[in-house]
Amino acid sequence: MDHAFLPGLPATLIRAAYEAAPGNEIASGKFLSPESSSALVANTFGLFLSRPGDLPPLPGCSEPGWPAASVQLEAIVRFPWSGGRHPCLDVLVETETALIGIESKRYEPFRSKSETALSDAYWRAVWGDAMAGYERVRDELRPGALSFRHLDAGQLVKHAFGLRTAVHRPGSCYRKRPVLLYLHAEPAVWPDGRIISDAEIELHRVEVGRFAEMVVNDEVLFRSCTYRQLFAAWNESGTDDLRAHTEALMARFAW
Numbered sequence: 001m002d003h004a005f006l007p008g009l010p011a012t013l014i015r016a017a018y019e020a021a022p023g024n025e026i027a028s029g030k031f032l033s034p035e036s037s038s039a040l041v042a043n044t045f046g047l048f049l050s051r052p053g054d055l056p057p058l059p060g061c062s063e064p065g066w067p068a069a070s071v072q073l074e075a076i077v078r079f080p081w082s083g084g085r086h087p088c089l090d091v092l093v094e095t096e097t098a099l100i101g102i103e104s105k106r107y108e109p110f111r112s113k114s115e116t117a118l119s120d121a122y123w124r125a126v127w128g129d130a131m132a133g134y135e136r137v138r139d140e141l142r143p144g145a146l147s148f149r150h151l152d153a154g155q156l157v158k159h160a161f162g163l164r165t166a167v168h169r170p171g172s173c174y175r176k177r178p179v180l181l182y183l184h185a186e187p188a189v190w191p192d193g194r195i196i197s198d199a200e201i202e203l204h205r206v207e208v209g210r211f212a213e214m215v216v217n218d219e220v221l222f223r224s225c226t227y228r229q230l231f232a233a234w235n236e237s238g239t240d241d242l243r244a245h246t247e248a249l250m251a252r253f254a255w
Contacts, residue, residue: 006043006248014046021074034191037106040253041090047245059233060223061179065096077162080126087162098177101163105184109150109204110196116154133215134160150204153211160220182224
């Protein structure tokens, strides 16, 4: 793990976050895979674990009040029941007015996959009256009336339900605006040199847009951007320190 994190990052804090989370990314060795999405998101946002106020506004999320009050990696948001599995977001950012959950993807959209299964629990009448779009996605995924080749829509629905629950539970997030940010890479090749076609990348973009249209009026605000867009925004608006960070990220992760 000595070379898993960029120089200057709080490696102890990052490791602690992953070791405490489900998935066993570090102990299993997955974190060190050349395809690892966890390594990308941890190196990108790990810088802000101990200095959340330095996190710049995220593209498409200018509505929340900055600066960020906290930044967490591998953060679990709980459903309104005790048992079962609860969503684990790659990053959770809390500002004065919003709770932003980030779902990060690197190579995952371009692998063969099956849609995330939704159990009967997701049909409980606990999501309020402003989640009709996410509920429609949920409803149409089960019989196969709605399908996505690259986008894991079921996972996004789970995350949205978790964020919605969090802002309706008494605590620091109570009544804040829930935002789900889908942050994704668009790699041109696999680590072994195989090409990821422009057609696949474009279809993924189309599916993201299609999902966004279905949930546009819901309580949980859905936004998306690419890592390239994120790094460009940070380079334009950031300090020398932040620009150095994004340059190191682009060099490490082949942008």
